[in-house]
Amino acid sequence: MNENFIINRFFKNRPKSYGNFLVLIGVLILTPDTMVMRFSNLDRWPLMGWRGVLMGITLLIFWSLFQHSNTFKKINSIYSWQGVIVIIAFAINSVTFTLGIQETSVMVVLTAVATMPVFAAIFSIFLMKESQGWVSWATIIFAMVGVIIVVSDGNNAIGQPDGSSILGAVYGCITASGLALAFTMARKYKELEVIPAAAIGALLSGIFGFLLSAEDSIFIAPLWTIITMGILILPVSFGLISIAPRYTTSAIVSLVMLLEMVIGPFWVWLAVGEKPSITMIIGAFLVVTVIFFHIIRTQFYLKE
Numbered sequence: 001m002n003e004n005f006i007i008n009r010f011f012k013n014r015p016k017s018y019g020n021f022l023v024l025i026g027v028l029i030l031t032p033d034t035m036v037m038r039f040s041n042l043d044r045w046p047l048m049g050w051r052g053v054l055m056g057i058t059l060l061i062f063w064s065l066f067q068h069s070n071t072f073k074k075i076n077s078i079y080s081w082q083g084v085i086v087i088i089a090f091a092i093n094s095v096t097f098t099l100g101i102q103e104t105s106v107m108v109v110l111t112a113v114a115t116m117p118v119f120a121a122i123f124s125i126f127l128m129k130e131s132q133g134w135v136s137w138a139t140i141i142f143a144m145v146g147v148i149i150v151v152s153d154g155n156n157a158i159g160q161p162d163g164s165s166i167l168g169a170v171y172g173c174i175t176a177s178g179l180a181l182a183f184t185m186a187r188k189y190k191e192l193e194v195i196p197a198a199a200i201g202a203l204l205s206g207i208f209g210f211l212l213s214a215e216d217s218i219f220i221a222p223l224w225t226i227i228t229m230g231i232l233i234l235p236v237s238f239g240l241i242s243i244a245p246r247y248t249t250s251a252i253v254s255l256v257m258l259l260e261m262v263i264g265p266f267w268v269w270l271a272v273g274e275k276p277s278i279t280m281i282i283g284a285f286l287v288v289t290v291i292f293f294h295i296i297r298t299q300f301y302l303k304e
Helices: 001-011 015-030 033-040 046-066 069-078 080-104 108-115 116-127 134-152 165-188 195-213 224-247 250-272 277-301
Strands: none
Touching: 015 165, 015 224, 015 250, 033 046, 033 080, 033 108, 033 224, 033 250, 046 080, 046 195, 046 224, 080 108, 080 165, 080 195, 108 134, 108 165, 108 250, 108 277, 116 165, 116 250, 116 277, 134 165, 134 277, 165 195, 195 224, 224 250, 250 277
């Protein structure tokens, strides 16, 4: 059953609704990811290894199953300097996100990752030659202020790892900038195949994680956590989110992805008792609010 059949059967003449459905399901599947990471009790390197290798293999299998034409041309699209940049960006994302979640509170990291549209706006200046007005720059400033508020009180979260909230936020911002770079590159160079590039990047990060892992620390996680993260949550959610922009706007995708920052910490709070402080919640709310209105303004009211 391919995606064209699904559109014809359930979303005939409503491709935008199909795209909205894909991104919503993809983000909802993604939201418990950080909770399962906590349940795994793995150290950062074996956690990175399992997530990267299993996600990469599963994504490549899924992608190959849904390819019915021009497969070699699509694969060759990533053997270019643009493809290499996207692969490296995804590899770095996988590394820094895992390091961030293991370093500090989930809310600190996800708040920083939520600034991805901000970094996308910056990259679009250089790659897409798109200008940013003063309101866009004000959005960037206020979003970063929100991140600073969360980080400044990050050490007061209950049940968080005993790491640095500043370093965790830096990891989150690197993740956000890497994702923004990868998707901006894919937006400019439409012939690039994002899914196999992401799969290769994930595989590289996984191999890197296993190389740095102590041998006796690799197989201590509950099997269900490894399978859930590497075979279900990551490849399925990313696959759906990557397909969605074909049918709906990037603005809708960005808006729905903000749900991850709202729901993700709630799952962790509910499951393992990692509770953010009121100040952190206020800072996160500021980030969500300014990015929400930025996307609404630039994508639905302005034709930039």
